[in-house]
Amino acid sequence: MTIDLQFDSKHIWHPYTSMVDPLPCYGVVSADKCLIKLDTGELLIDGMSSWWACLFGYNVAELNEAAKNQLDKMSHIMFGGLTHQPAIELAKKLVEITPDGLDKVFLADSGSVSVEVALKMALQYWHSRGTPRSQFLTIRNGYHGDTFGAMSVTDPIGSMHELYHNFLPTHLFAPQPAIAFNESWQAEDLNAITELVLQHKDNIAAIIVEPIVQGAGGMYFYHPEYLKGLRKLCDQHDLLLITDEIATGFGRTGKMFACEHAAISPDILCIGKAITGGYMSLAATLTSDKVATTISQGKAGVFMHGPTFMGNPLACAVACAAIDKLIACNWSEKVSTIEKFLQENLAPCQTLAKVKAVRVLGAIGVVEMQENVNIAEIQKQFVELGVWIRPFGKLIYIMPPYVISEQQLKTLCSAIYTVAK
Known part of the structure; x- marks a missing residue:
């Protein structure tokens, strides 16, 4: 499926975005579990739970x-x-x-x-x-x-x-x-x-x-x-x-x-x-x-x-x-497992010169940078690394779905470390 991104850019106002110089948007054709499929074929691991809402990922049988x-x-x-x-x-x-x-x-x-x-x-x-x-x-x-x-x-x-x-x-x-x-x-x-x-x-x-x-x-x-x-x-x-x-x-x-x-x-x-x-x-x-x-x-x-x-x-x-x-779904155990993984795998970011602080609580992982990030540039890097992470201000953070796998979490944390270097 081809998504008309040109029309989108010229006519559709996205959150906190200019209509004169809009931030780039990526076309999505489907999503399943913790994966988002773009119209260009790439699969991105979702680190945002679609602004913290999709606890179980996408295309959930019971909710369908x-x-x-x-x-x-x-x-x-x-x-x-x-x-x-x-x-x-x-x-x-x-x-x-x-x-x-x-x-x-x-x-x-x-x-x-x-x-x-x-x-x-x-x-x-x-x-x-x-x-x-x-x-x-x-x-x-x-x-x-x-x-x-x-x-x-x-x-x-x-x-x-x-x-x-x-x-x-x-x-x-x-x-x-x-x-x-x-x-x-x-x-x-x-x-x-x-x-x-x-x-x-x-x-x-x-x-x-x-x-x-x-x-x-x-x-x-x-x-x-x-x-x-x-x-x-x-x-x-x-x-x-x-x-x-x-x-x-x-x-x-x-x-x-x-x-x-x-x-x-x-x-x-x-x-x-x-x-x-x-x-x-x-x-x-x-x-x-x-x-x-x-x-x-x-x-x-x-x-x-x-x-x-x-x-x-x-x-x-x-x-x-x-x-x-x-x-x-035994959510408490799932969130506790995610918390421990984020604590261990985001900790190396603390050693980076551009990073001010690392914070983890429950299924929330935050890497605070010393300065504001370039959203368009950093978003492109994340997509190239196969993940969907949407930063704002000085913050690169993830709030993944509770059903995310350890390997997918590892990929998200690795991408944050790579971009934060």
């Missing part, structure tokens, strides 16, 4: 079957005034596997929307209590999505959203946690964010963070005690805690949800990406009975949000199959 079976019934039905078994089954599974106390489920259509929903839940919660609040508190170098509310709680300094800074609501940003995941904990790391809480607690609707792993903002892994401290801080000052697990959920960090590293439950939880095994867009925002009841007893009497494709039955059916497969 779930989609086909649901298509014969209905691909979509409005969720206003109607419901269906795939949504009910999915909500049951999510309540069961997420941290304790999150038993109210709002099904959205993308990760960014799940964050918007979480922010609106927090705002409406305080409005319903008769004490409206307008600010959110978060930490620097975070990332929560590309829609306006999500951008407003993403670090505006030097980030991909800096351009929009003056058009967004102004929120509160504490310094990035200084103590890394495997370092000795120092309680003083919480001092700065504690001070912000004390100064602004009467107008803070919620604290929102990516738990343990800051993803697109820099692939930084911070200490679980920091997250545990945030939970205590919120409890002490009657604040809501929102955790954005869109990238970290479903086992990626070695726990089903990254909150579990700190043994805490948030008041509101955002999930997406891997929820359908990467088959289609779906997300969810879960919250506690306390938050849901307070919102429902407020002036509006309802929660004011309702996407057109909310609770899409096709996506819900596939998500149910994906969660079943994840639980049945």
Whole structure:
């Protein structure tokens, strides 16, 4: 099959790409397991899980079957005034596997929307209590999505959203946690964010963070005690805690949800990406009975949000199959095996002059360079080496499917070492 890359380049806008001088795109004709087939015939080992979503790779029999079976019934039905078994089954599974106390489920259509929903839940919660609040508190170098509310709680300094800074609501940003995941904990790391809480607690609707792993903002892994401290801080000052697990959920960090590293439950939880095994867009925002009841007893009497494709039955059916497969596949052992392999095989990169740091947690491997990489050039090198790795900024990282083989992992790590030299 020939893919019209010329038309694509002239007319189709890809993520974070110029239409005047676009980054090159590679045409894909099919994908199976952990291999991506290009229109030119090359097979590339996927190191990205298609932006962290395809936990089991591609062309997964159980997910294919779930989609086909649901298509014969209905691909979509409005969720206003109607419901269906795939949504009910999915909500049951999510309540069961997420941290304790999150038993109210709002099904959205993308990760960014799940964050918007979480922010609106927090705002409406305080409005319903008769004490409206307008600010959110978060930490620097975070990332929560590309829609306006999500951008407003993403670090505006030097980030991909800096351009929009003056058009967004102004929120509160504490310094990035200084103590890394495997370092000795120092309680003083919480001092700065504690001070912000004390100064602004009467107008803070919620604290929102990516738990343990800051993803697109820099692939930084911070200490679980920091997250545990945030939970205590919120409890002490009657604040809501929102955790954005869109990238970290479903086992990626070695726990089903990254909150579990700190043994805490948030008041509101955002999930997406891997929820359908990467088959289609779906997300969810879960919250506690306390938050849901307070919102429902407020002036509006309802929660004011309702996407057109909310609770899409096709996506819900596939998500149910994906969660079943994840639980049945011994994911914890698979992620642990990947983690050990990445630790051993990315370690040599630390000796390279161009490399600043190497970090591994769960099925996440990060090589941070001293300087920003040339994406077009480095992408070409990776394709020539038979791998699909998509770097950004100073970061070369992989988040491979859980079903990847040791040989495929070895090839990915070897390619990173070769390119990083």
